[in-house]
Amino acid sequence: MTTPAHCPGFEQFKNLQSFTCNCPKCNAPKEIFSDEFEKTHKCDKCGEEIDFTSCTYDAGL
Template sequence: MTDQHCPGFESNKTLKEVKVRCPECGKEWEIFSDEADKKTKCAACGAVVDPKTCAVK
């Protein structure tokens, strides 16, 4: 057993999960905090979602 990690491990270990809710259909899912500045598409209804305005508190 070694203490080696895959490349990029250090930069990714500080990521947090952010839960978002689609304003159109209400489906919830999680994204990583580094994706919160990017619009995403709801897998259930296809609506374009802005995670900054649709984050579940």
């Protein structure tokens, strides 16, 4: 048995999704991509840290 030399991480870049979350402080919308989900993001307006892991996905609304 041989293991295919595929890199599964590379595939993920093909279907990036964007998420929009509102700042908990000033309510300004902030957009991130699915590959940035685990990073720390700060509001462009007020600099408040936005926790995207607890925000609701409301794209398209």
